[in-house]
Amino acid sequence: MKLIFFNFLFLFSLAATAENIVNATRVWPAPDYTRVTIESSSAISNDQMMLQNPERIVVDLKDIELNDALKQLSSQVNRLDPNIKKIRVAQFNPKVTRLVIDLKALASVKIFSLKPFKEYKHRLVIDVYPKEKDELANLLKQLEQKDNTQQSNKSIIPEKNRSTIVAIDAGHGGEDSGARGAKGTYEKVITLQISKKLKKIIDKEPFMQAVLIRTGDYYVPLAKRVSKARKIKADIFISIHADAFKKRKVRGSSVFALSEKGATSAFAKFLANNANEADLIGGVSIDDKEPILARTLLDLSQSATINDSLKLGNHVLKEIKTVNKLHKKYVEQAGFAVLKAPDIPSILIETAFISNRKEEANLKSAAFQQKLSLSILKGIKKYIKNGSSIAFYTEYE
DSSP states (O other), X not given: OHHHHHHHHHHHHHHHXXXXXXXXXXXXXXSSOEEEEEEESSOOOEEXXXXXXXXXXXXXXXXXXXXXXXXXXXHHOOTTOSSEEEEEEEEEEXXXXXXXXXXXXXXXXXXXXXXXXXXXXXXXXXXXXXXXXOHHHHHHHHHHHHHHHTGGGGGGSOTTOOOEEEEEEEOOBTTBOOOBOTTOOBHHHHHHHHHHHHHXXXXXXXXXXXXXXXXXXXXXXXXXXXXXXHHTTOSEEEXXXXXXXXXXTOOOBEEEEEOSSOOSSHHHHHHHHHHHTHHHHHOOOTTOOOOOOOHHHHHHHHHHHHHHHHHHHXXXXXXXXXXSOBSSSSOEEEOOGGGOOXXXXXXXXXXXXTTSHHHXXXXXXXXXXXXXXXXXXXXXXXXXXXXXXOGGGTTOO
C-alpha cells in the first residue's frame, strides 16, 4: 500500500512538473506588421482561424491555463497600433485558453514557434500583416517629408543632382534588446536614439536625405534591413550598434565593413557572430528569408562595393576619433549579414562599449549622441566629396 501511494505521489509530481506555463507576453507594433509573443516553459501547440464581420484572429492555446501573464496581453495593445484594435483572452475550456485578436482592417497572420535561445524560453510568435501591406510606401513617406520642406529649392536643383539617400539601420529592436550595460541600458534603445539624431541632421543638409530602417521598438530581420535599403535605392547604408564585452574595461568606437574572405581579427569575428544571431533572438519565421541574389550579381559587384565601403568607413572613423577613443585605428572587416547589399556601400558603426560604465554613461547622454551623429555626418560628406564613385555627386560642396 505504501509503495502504491509513493508511486501516485511520484506520478503526480511529474505531471505538475510537465505543466506548460506562460511566463511572459509582449506586443510589438510596427509600420509593416504587429508581433504578439507568448513565452512559455514548453512549446505551445495551437489552432487558429480567421473570422470576419468583424475582422479577427482566433488562436487556441492547447494545454495552457489562463494566468496573469496572458491576462496582461489586453493592456499591452497600443491604441496607435496600426493593425490590432484589442486582444481578448479567456479560458475557453479546461484544456484551452483562447486569444481573440480584434483587427483594425483586413489582415493575414503568420504563426510560428521559436526554440529557447539565450535568455528566452519557448516562444509562440503571432505576426499580423495588413492585407494592403505597402512596405515601400512606409519608407518613402520619410523621403517625402523632407521633399515637402524643400519645395522652394526644387527649381534651382539640377535633375541629375538627386539627393544622396542614406539608409540608417538602428541595430536590434523588439524581442532583440542587444547588449545590456552595467546599469541596465539596452543597446536597442541607444541605437534608435542615435539613428534618429543622425537622420535629423542629415535631413538638414542640401542634397541629402535619410531613411530609418527601424523607426520604433520592433524587430526587423537582417535580410529585410538590406532589402529595405535596396527598395528605396539607398546610396549609403549605416548600421548603428554599441559593443559589449565580458571585460568591462574595454572601450572605444569601431567601424566595420563586409569581408569576402574572413574576419580581420578574432574580435571582429566575435562581433559579427553576435550580430548575426539577431534573427534567432528577434524571431524570424523560416519562410521569411529574402530570396538569394544571383551569384553572378554578387560576384560582379560585391568587391567594388566593399572597396567603397572601406573608403566610407575610413572617412567616418577619422571623424569619430574626434569624439571618442577608437578601439581600432582602422576599419575592420567581418561577415556581418546586415552589410551584404551587393550594390550599396555599407558600414557598421560600433559607437562605444555599452559594457563599459563610462561609455555607457556617454551613450545615454544626448550631448554625446549629438556629437557622435555630427561626426558620422562629416565622414559621410567627406566620402561623398572625395571617396565616392557615384558620378552625380561631383558638384557637392
